[in-house]
Amino acid sequence: MRTTLSAAALVAASSQIALAQExxxxxxxxxxxxxxxxxxxxxxxxxxxxxxxxxxxxxxxxxxxxxxxxxxxxxxxxxxxxxxxxxxxxxxxxxxxxxxxxxxxxxxxxxxxxxxxxxxxxxxxxxxxxxxxxxxxxxxxLPVGYYNMDALATAGVTETPKTWDEMIGVCKTLIENGSNNPVYWNWAITGNWFLQSLMWTQGKPTVEDGRLTLDSPEALIALETMKSIVDACEMKNLTPSQAVSSFAAGELPMFFTSTSSVGQIERTKSDFNFATAAFPGLDGAPQGLPAxxxxxxxxxxxxxxxxxxxxxxxxxxxxxxxxxxxxxxxxxxxxxxxxxxxxxxxxxxxxxxxxxxxxxxxxxxxDWQAYPGANGLAITQVIYEGLEMIATGEADDMEELQQELVEQVNDLLPAN
Known part of the structure; x- marks a missing residue:
């Protein structure tokens, strides 16, 4: 037997079809x-x-x-x-x-x-x-400092560091008080962002007039600063996601990374007093930081x-x-x-x-600067691998590493 839709049902069906079509x-x-x-x-x-x-x-x-x-x-x-x-x-x-x-x-x-x-x-x-x-x-x-204030207080630290030298001093205090991984400095963050942070801290862009400034004194200072953090703080080479998890678990007293993870930390952290503070500079506040x-x-x-x-x-x-x-x-x-x-x-x-x-x-x-030319992503990878050599302890001479990076990057830059 054929069934016949009521007038109301026909109107409803046609309305749904019209809505789907729109x-x-x-x-x-x-x-x-x-x-x-x-x-x-x-x-x-x-x-x-x-x-x-x-x-x-x-x-x-x-x-x-x-x-x-x-x-x-x-x-x-x-x-x-x-x-x-x-x-x-x-x-x-x-x-x-x-x-x-x-x-x-x-x-x-x-x-x-x-x-x-x-x-x-x-x-x-x-x-x-x-x-x-x-x-x-x-x-x-922007980059900021993440701190487990309870861990710092237990070690007798009452103020967050304003410079990287001060941060290294806090590292040593934490190590003396039993910490086996006092800090993670997020060198591996996308786009060589932390290297650019150390460059802008000195008021120096990483790219000027279409060329990279890796051969500059400021670039050497940036590499040496990272090296001093890794060595003096006995920094483990975590991945960024491992560092977020470790900090949230209360295992990592200090963490320097993007402010983007604050919400995630607040939702997942264990029971400790969490605070953020301004990104440290070299001799005081940074002159600039990359967006x-x-x-x-x-x-x-x-x-x-x-x-x-x-x-x-x-x-x-x-x-x-x-x-x-x-x-x-x-x-x-x-x-x-x-x-x-x-x-x-x-x-x-x-x-x-x-x-x-x-x-x-x-x-x-x-500016968070892009590298010029069609090889911009390849240049990012070259610099990443250089920073990774610092993080793993493979690179010891920063002047030598700087020269290697300059030569590799120059080969990837546009000829003009």
């Missing part, structure tokens, strides 16, 4: 699942409330920024790019040069009330190429205006005041959107002093 699907990819999964878990429901006609599909997270860039380069060849991607601030240029990233300027100009002034100027500058904006900053980080973090970029290959509009809606929402506020609440990153800091997070940093440390360092914000 839904636009976009794909999105981002790095560091352990850091940002909780952030996007908070952002997505809010976005869905405002945009029920947009379905955001999440791709597998990139392991880190270099992996994200390499993945994008491969996907461009196979024509399998996501519509929106999160990329490290120092990895945007190659996607622009290869035509993978789309300019956001036409979308910005089409908006009635879009305020680029709401974004931190130094961050927006890193996403601007030849006068066009190609990325909107999502999360800002870490990432930006959202439009990389859709679609010609459908609805898909592009949906991608733009997602991209602007996650970097807006509301979206950026979730970055601060769930991680240790700072939101680059002024609306998040001034309105949504008005009292947040007073109530979360460990996340305020990086905000207080914002006047030190400098």
């Amino acid at each position: 839904t636009v699907t976009i794909e999105f990819a981002y790095p560091y699942a352990s850091t940002f999964d909780v952030t996007f878990d908070a952002i997505l429901p809010k976005f869905n409330e405002q945009h029920p006609d947009i379905d955001v599909k999440f791709r597998s997270a990139y392991e880190q920024y270099e992996d994200g860039t390499n993945t994008m380069l491969r996907e461009a060849v196979s024509n399998n790019l996501p519509d929106v991607t999160m990329q490290g601030l120092n990895r945007q240029q190659i996607l622009v040069e290869k035509g993978i990233a789309k300019s956001l300027t036409p979308f910005i100009n089409a908006e009635d009330n879009f305020e680029t002034d709401g974004y931190h100027a130094a961050m927006l500058k890193l996403s601007t190429f030849d006068g066009d904006v190609y990325g909107l900053p999502f999360a800002v980080s 870490g973090g990432n930006a959202a970029m439009l990389t859709s290959t679609s010609d459908d205006p609805e898909v592009l509009d949906a991608a733009w809606a997602w991209l602007t929402f996650i970097t807006s005041g509301e979206g950026a506020a979730e970055v601060a609440k769930t991680t240790g990153y700072m939101p680059p959107n002024q609306a998040a800091n001034d309105v949504i997070l008005a009292d947040f940093y007073d109530q979360n002093p460990n996340k305020r440390t990086a905000v207080d360092q914002l006047p030190l914000l400098r």
